[in-house]
Amino acid sequence: MILEKDYTNTFEGVHTHVKESAEKMGSSGGALYIIQNDKVVTESYFGKQSNDIHARDVKSDTQFHIASVRKAYIGFAAAYAIYNGYFSIDDSIRQFVEDSHLSAYEGVTIRHLLTHTHGLKIENGKLISEYKPGESWAYRGPSIDLLTTIIKKTTGRSVADIVNEQVFEPLAFQSTEWIKMSQPHLKIANTLRDADDIIWTETDVVDGSGMNMYVSAQELALWGYIHLTEGKWGGKQLIPREIIQMATSIQTPNPRLPIHKNGFLWFVKDTNHNFNQIGDTVPKGSYQLLGYTNVALLVIPEENVVAVRMFNRYGSPEGYDYLKDIRSFGDTVYKWSIKSTMQ
Template structure:
């Protein structure tokens, strides 16, 4: 994907914001990439790929562990399955596609509930149990993502990885985005908060169902740009625009509290004002964002024709660091940069 680099110093506060976060979290490297009005206006790389003395410096081809940002790719795969009729409706019960699940636990749960984190299910070890009725509240639980990846494979006979490679990675010649069973020199180390952090898990699966996805900063920004342009790159419709529209529209059940986060197909979407939104208050309606536990953030603001990415290789939040406040201010800082630009024009 070819975009012109046109450095815009009005976006310098975003670089300052990323540097400030870099100094607050436990990490060895970071980066930031902003596309505005179809030009790259900010691209910077900070630090090294690990804490080792001989570590490679962070470069354009460095790939960060994106953690839950992978859910935007899973959401895309669900939208693909809906658009092409493999899934009849997101209001279909999960049991229609996974009839082997325990009926008493899953009977009221739909695909919509899985996509919007409103399924009400939790899992400890191998036991799935219900925390609250489906569609009545919002919680961020892995059990729903696991079910979605199984539904995709069962319905389409393809893995998430198959779908993403066929529709996006291969047509756009992406070579720095994938799920990896083995390490290579371009992959960032993930810096844990403490030795032996049990929340950190790796996988050898390359099916797109596990948290072992690594993406370069520029290709994550281009993934966001594909969404911004509704699948049309350089005048060519790479994927049907309806897939993008499905993935990035609000689908949260109307019954949930309006102050809870609102979701598309796993994306956080800015719609009604919501106290618990993970998107900055100054970011306009229609914007959407995806976050990762490693500090990775992808924000798309269609109203401003803008995509912004920040990357870190931290794992979780150290004591004294308020992740939600920081990620909201990332979006609000972007909006202040646009105001500066408007003033300077």
Template structure:
């Protein structure tokens, strides 16, 4: 049900301001509050080309690391249904090709919470710090998780999501794509950006995921309602709870971010968190390098999405400060 109102005007203004701070040609805002769509706005065009298609409801944005919330769901699925014995199983059980002394006591929990301490350099996996002692955002952990899901379930990330969530919810503007479509944004990025990668894989293991703002909001709403949509339990609520509750190991420094299954989760106040200071405990968020953000605040029965077609942070733009203030601005409207 759509009941657009002016309560969230400052959120819209915040997103518009961010769109002027990053290098983008178009943006979108979508907010669901108390089970109603209260914000749905689109600006600009899908590229900087002349006569470019305007950003609209079915425009799909490159979500970058927001894809990790879908990977986290697939891992939670594998754990819940017993394909993986425990979140605290050592990953050496599943990756015998990697030297066991390198993996040491690294567990699935460590991979899910960015506390694994592994880093890949020049094609080789190396240890950066002892597992469970610190926090670092490294792609090697996500790569291992996608392989883990395929090995244990026999299904790809994409197949699990399609069968379990996308089809039941009718999400037709969400997926991993080998080829571009007319409703895809053009990702605006610096030339030769080393972080930009394309892929022909549609298995859910690469960074080629495009999602519309409205589909991303539905994904967040699905988690907000713990898998129960319209009175139908699409997936067990325990699976969602596993994905969105704090799984970070005890003992890491209090100022390091806290994570669920790759989601950033608000628990204790932490100086290095990406979640706004006024956003309450139990909220969870995911942010991409394209500045696309999905914030879920159960205490306020709210889902907020912002989407842009930028890639990276231009000089003078502080992404952490910006995404925190996005959450705080949302809270001011509740």
């Protein structure tokens, strides 16, 4: 299925915001892709894929390393496993791990892993409990390793296998790949080392091997779109609605705590607070993921909009307020999506 294009509203303000952010961050290039009311309403590509003198122009088929945005695919696989009865969201993880005797696992459930409320932390090479599960929030790597391991152990398939079968193949995705190291056509600017280096972290685990995820702006937007439609594609229910609803609704064990609210690894908008990554004006129920490469995927159901920005810049310059930047991106998208519906 190819979505119709309608460029009546150019989303000028969002284009300006994205290009200004890219310049401030020192990104060599980027992309913007927005879907609203089941139509592609804007797309743009600018700059180069790296700072290399022979770098390729960023184009519609350019794939970006999406870093932590890949957690949306892990969350989907977890929802798939729960929907199909492989485990339950409030199951203790001790029944799935080999070193279940460790005291750090006490009270930790699948829900805690999915909402970053598990309290697990690696300190001096050992797994410890930083706080009692459910009583606080912290963005830590151990939860992703555990989730991917539990999904593989219970379903017999990796996260990659599940999303390939359930989404990538039915939707005929061509520009979404799991890759262990950057390839010449995937070069991206890197603040720490040359882009030919292996670039993966403990959070980049699919089935025990390090894998980055490279995706084009269009296919990341379509991934967001299948969530916006709650699994519908081309007028058919491709994915059970319950899988998407689980993944994108608040699952935080104690929603009254003044912490980030999460679905299945997605950040879900609840109330405004100064460490939120979703804009203050963006309506409740919207959800988003932001990666270390400054790639962002934002879904605003109230305005029937999906917005993707793609940058190829690892981290941000010293002193740069990335939270202010990403909140401003969301607020700008929301402002222009409202303007579109009023035209």
